[in-house]
Amino acid sequence: MKKEFAVIGLGRFGGSICRTLAEQGVEVMGIDIDEERVDEYSTIASHAVVANTTDEKALKSLGIRNFDHVIVAIGDDIQASILTTIMLKELGVKKVTVKAQNDYHEKVLVKIGADHVVHPERDMGKRIANNIISNSVLDYLELSDEHSIVEIVASEKIHGHSILQLDVRAKYGINIVAIKRQDEIIVSPQANETIYEQDILIVIGADSDINRFERKVLS
Incomplete structure (x- = not known):
């Protein structure tokens, strides 16, 4: 029904x-x-x-x-x-x-x-603020006070690296749950998946860990 x-x-x-x-x-x-x-x-x-x-x-x-x-x-x-x-x-x-x-x-x-x-106004405000302060963040969805799902544009700095090489889970405590590549969406990408510049990484994790990943790997 x-x-x-x-x-x-x-x-x-x-x-x-x-x-x-x-x-x-x-x-x-x-x-x-x-x-x-x-x-x-x-x-x-x-x-x-x-x-x-x-x-x-x-x-x-x-x-x-x-x-x-x-x-x-x-x-x-x-x-x-x-x-x-x-x-x-x-x-x-x-x-x-x-x-x-x-x-x-x-x-x-x-x-x-x-x-x-x-809280539509508050949540939209947070999304806009996160988009404004970072050139790499395309979208932001708050899951709780401390955890979010974020769309991040891959920079030249990580072009050609695999998820395994970046070791994001061990180093940053975050997970790449999907990759948008032009018209293709790769859900639950494998560890050997290569990331290319301008790929959109859909990342889930604690806000502090996502921010650390963005600063060190993407900026």
Whole structure:
């Protein structure tokens, strides 16, 4: 059976999620208190409804407990975000992902049972900052406070070296999990795989180890 999703809050963040899910052919219901936003997504989402999700009766009438995953993307109204999350969990929604405005908001969301909390503005800020400060970092995805997956452009300095010769796991404590080479993607490359200049290395590890690898091997 196909999973069904609901997105509560059709602002820039929630609207983007709703649109992307719909483009992937996924069943998604868009919910917002603003009628104009709902009208905008009426031809995009499988269903788009006007509802106040802090009203338990409104949530029940939508059959919200039947959705596999609900994303709470409510904008600046932290109270509405918290109340909605509480009711979703009380109604038995299997998975609830919530957008947090700040660290305090996140702590509350975790305590009341949110399954996953995201900070889109903060996380995007970190990605942009990492891209700005390094010419070799193309993209950055935070896995935890101290670990990330990073796309790094191979420099001339390591051109022609194999993964075994670089010995990145032993020397730097990181792993090269894939290599992008033009239109080709090499997943779980072998130790004898040769790295060429302009290859994109997808690296996973502790932030401090990735930074050390970048400074010593790529700069």
